Amino acid sequence: MELNSIKPADGAKHYKRRVGRGIGSGLGKTAGRGHKGQKSRAGGYHKVGFEGGQMPMQRRLPKRGFKSALLKFNAEITLDALNLLETSDINVVLLKQAGLVSELAKVVKVIKTGTVTKAYKLSGIGATEAAKAAILAAGGSVD
Structure with a gap:
């Protein structure tokens, strides 16, 4: 070479x-x-x-559909996700600190996916009719 x-x-x-x-x-x-x-x-x-x-x-x-700019301020959380928290007194600030909802979230609503293991006291958080019934049946409260 x-x-x-x-x-x-x-x-x-x-x-x-x-x-x-x-x-x-x-x-x-x-x-x-x-x-x-x-x-x-x-x-x-x-x-x-x-x-x-x-x-x-x-x-x-054709133009079709609409995506609200306000949706980013809404969040939902399941009953199973509530079971991950140690405390039974739950508010929006606690959910943000736990990382279960976005920091931008202003309105949080609980949906019925899963089961309730203890009596939760929700304050400043909404709930669907079925989720509310499940929480009240477990001895909790929604206000």
Whole structure:
């Protein structure tokens, strides 16, 4: 092996295609752009979603749905999640400290998923009818 015979591995290097440099290059004349039309011209392209003047898809389809910006301030918690807490007096601040609801949450509601293991006293927290019934049946209170 000599220094002048060292070559990179096959496929390790590829050469940049030089277009518009004569017929011998294989990419002369139209330089791979085809004949005529907007895409063959210098600077001739269009913005994303442009369909040649036809009404674009995002404008043809109807607007649909609504996502409230206030939803991020609402949170829900399950009865099973309440069982993870040591205390039975529960409020929004306690739930935030425990990491069970988001720090942004202002309105918290208990939903009936799971079972109640002890009597919980909820203050400043809402509950669905079924969750309220389960908490009251276990000897707790919701206010």
